[in-house]
Amino acid sequence: MIVTVTLNPALDLTYPVDALVPHHTHRISAVSERAGGKGLNVARVLHALGEPVLATGLLGGPTGTVVAGLLDAEGVPASFTRITGDTRRTVAVVDNEDATGFWEPGPVVPAAEWSRFVEHFRGLVAGASVVTLCGSLPPGLPIDAYGVLTRVATEAGVPVLLDTSGPALREGLAAGPAVTKPNAAELSALAPGWTVADLRALTSGAVVVTDGVAGLRAITPDEEFRCAPPAPVTGNPTGAGDACAAALARGLRDRTAWPPLLVDAVALGAAAVASPVAGAFDPDVYHEMLAGAGC
Amino acid sequence: MIVTVTLNPALDLTYPVDALVPHHTHRISAVSERAGGKGLNVARVLHALGEPVLATGLLGGPTGTVVAGLLDAEGVPASFTRITGDTRRTVAVVDNEDATGFWEPGPVVPAAEWSRFVEHFRGLVAGASVVTLCGSLPPGLPIDAYGVLTRVATEAGVPVLLDTSGPALREGLAAGPAVTKPNAAELSALAPGWTVADLRALTSGAVVVTDGVAGLRAITPDEEFRCAPPAPVTGNPTGAGDACAAALARGLRDRTAWPPLLVDAVALGAAAVASPVAGAFDPDVYHEMLAGAGC
Known part of the structure; x- marks a missing residue:
């Protein structure tokens, strides 16, 4: 799972x-x-691929209840920790040109609720084959929250994929997730001019940096790869990185060799661009890309 | 009440x-x-003035529960009919210059829920001294919804104040509310070039049209008035019309003569501009304006 x-x-x-x-x-x-x-989105993609998955995290207040209900209606298995703060909203105003986003910060999570989640997570790790840690941290969590979770999983022998940005990325990296997967923008936001190798120097695991239609660059403890789709796919790039993360998580679980694993990640990311909503992918494009992506 | x-x-x-x-x-x-x-906002202003008031209407879904909770926390007495659809949100993005608004349409209300509300309303009217009907109609309601409620109240001998816009205003007017109170923009949106007198010709009641710092113009079945604050007040005009409506409702209840009633409406509207949030007013400005407004 x-x-x-x-x-x-x-x-x-x-x-x-x-x-x-x-x-x-x-x-x-x-x-x-x-x-x-x-x-x-990672959970949705894995669920759509037929892979056993369990979504966890923090949900609170009336907005959290709505999110839980929507997830349940999609059939994605979930076990969230309830918190007292209200889960955030994001508003995307979409016109004919592009989207304008308004992102609420998220609830302030007190230390006691965070501790309760860590204990819940410890229990879930016992039955997990891989853990993914994705997205931003809500206010109030320790900045090394992903470091804490990475150490809990790693000590239990469960590999971790980390996909976040900013200080949460910097702190999480140090705990040595098996794979860290920011995108190119998140990499340059961390320190101007930084390359994949600079990030890789800070962690014991592999680093995979996605860069839209250019594909991805990976540096593992032993090797280095570049991998790109055979042709650029047009569509909605939101969620493409999450589809990549889903493929990487599955590959980590199956101990897939790097070249086919990265091809799968590139193909699934491209297939997600071809789907209008984040967390979904176009199966035809996926199979087409799988046949053509090179590494 | x-x-x-x-x-x-x-x-x-x-x-x-x-x-x-x-x-x-x-x-x-x-x-x-x-x-x-x-x-x-009308209910809040009346509650702040110490007048017995009861807020009613339709609330549904998780957003409706949040609205009910917020109202309860403010201490405003309320008795809403629960509906299955989700109460709408409005988003105001406020920068240093002005606000940009995004208004959700509201839930689609089925006929059976509307009938249930009309029955609930009929019960409340039995204990009411005045009824105010304010704001837009959610999708699914008959366009003469305010007409229906006006007739229920009027048949029970309870005077009605109507403050809405568009087709709901046109249909509501015909049922003869004691006072109809659109603002100048709503009046011109109804039919370009229309005056207060044109609106007054469509109803058996009085028409009061508010026009920001210019004050208001009223045509009653017998007389005509113009009324303005002694000096323009700067601040947040949102909710000023609702404060006017609150004053008019109180005056209807007390059978206050038109000139002092309209002075009160102008003064309370100006005092609402002086308050940063809609549904509140500045008591000092209110008393200052009461002393100075002319009719």
């Missing part, structure tokens, strides 16, 4: 508009609501 | 940002949540 951790999930609201006009009022004709968060 | 009806209340979310940049992502550092809707 792959356990996906989402510490700062969200209720994603999408508001379609003809055009976003600052300082005007927009009457929204239809709202779409979806359970959001990178870890939830 | 003044009964305030809010058929399409909202959870109002305010997102402060430095600047709204279309097609970028904005991380919101703090979110404020407030129970929203014109009728709720």
Whole structure:
């Protein structure tokens, strides 16, 4: 069972508009609501692939209840820790050109609730083959929260995939996840001019950096790879990195050799671009890309 | 007891940002949540004035539960009918210049739930001295919903104040509310070039049209008035019309003569501008304006 951790999930609201006009009022004709968060997308993709998966993390308040209900309606197995704070919302205002995002910060999580989650996580790790730690941390959590979870899993012999950004990435890396997978923008935000090798120098595990249509670059403890899809796929790039993470987690579980594992990650990421919603992928594009991606 | 009806209340979310940049992502550092809707603001103002008031209307889903909780925390007496659809949200993105609004449409209310509300309303009318009908209608309600409620109240001898816009205003007017109170923008949106007199020709009651710092114009079955504050007040005009409506409702109950009633409405509206949040007013400005407003 792959356990996906989402510490700062969200209720994603999408508001379609003809055009976003600052300082005007927009009457929204239809709202779409979806359970959001990178870890939830990883869980969705694995679930769609037929892989045993369990989504965990923190959910609270009325918005948390809505997110739990949406996830349940999708059939994704989940075991979240309830917290007192209210799970955040994100609002995406989508016009004909692009999306404009408004991201709430997430609930302030007190230390006692975090400890309760760590204990819950410890129990789940006992039945896990791989753990994924994806997305941002809500306010109030220790900045090395992913480091703490990585050490719990690693001590139990369960490999960890880490996909986050900023200080949470820097602190998590040091705990030595089996794979750390930021994207190129998150890498350069960490320190201007940094390369994959700079990141790799900070961890005992492998580093895989995704870079949109350019594919990915991986540096493992022994080797180095570049891998790209045979042709660029157009569509919605949101969630492509999460599909890559899902493929990497499955490959970690199966101890797949790096070249076919990275090909799978590139193909699944490209197939996610071809799907209009995050957390889903186009199976035809996936198989087409699997046949053509090179490493 | 003044009964305030809010058929399409909202959870109002305010997102402060430095600047709204279309097609970028904005991380919101703090979110404020407030129970929203014109009728709720009328209820708040009356409650703050110490007048017996009861807020009613439709609330549903998890967002409706949040709105009910927020209202309860403010101490405003309420008796809403629960519906299956989810109460809407409004998002106001506020930068240094102004607010940009995103208004969800509201839940689709089936006929059976509407009938259930009308029966609930009939019961409340028995104990009411005045009824206010304010704000938009959620999807699914008959366009003459305010007409239906106006007839129920009027047949029971309870005067009605109507404050809405568009087709709901046009249909409601015909049922003859004691006072109809749109603002100048709502009047011109109804039919370009229309005056207060044109609106007054469609109803047996009085028409009061508010026009921001210019004050208000009223045409009653017998007389005509213009009324303005002694000096313009700067601040947040949202909710000023609702404060006016609260004053008019109280005056209807007390059978106050038109000139002092309209002075009270102008003064309370101006005092609401001086308060940073809708549904509240500045008592000092209120008393200052009461002394100075002319009619």
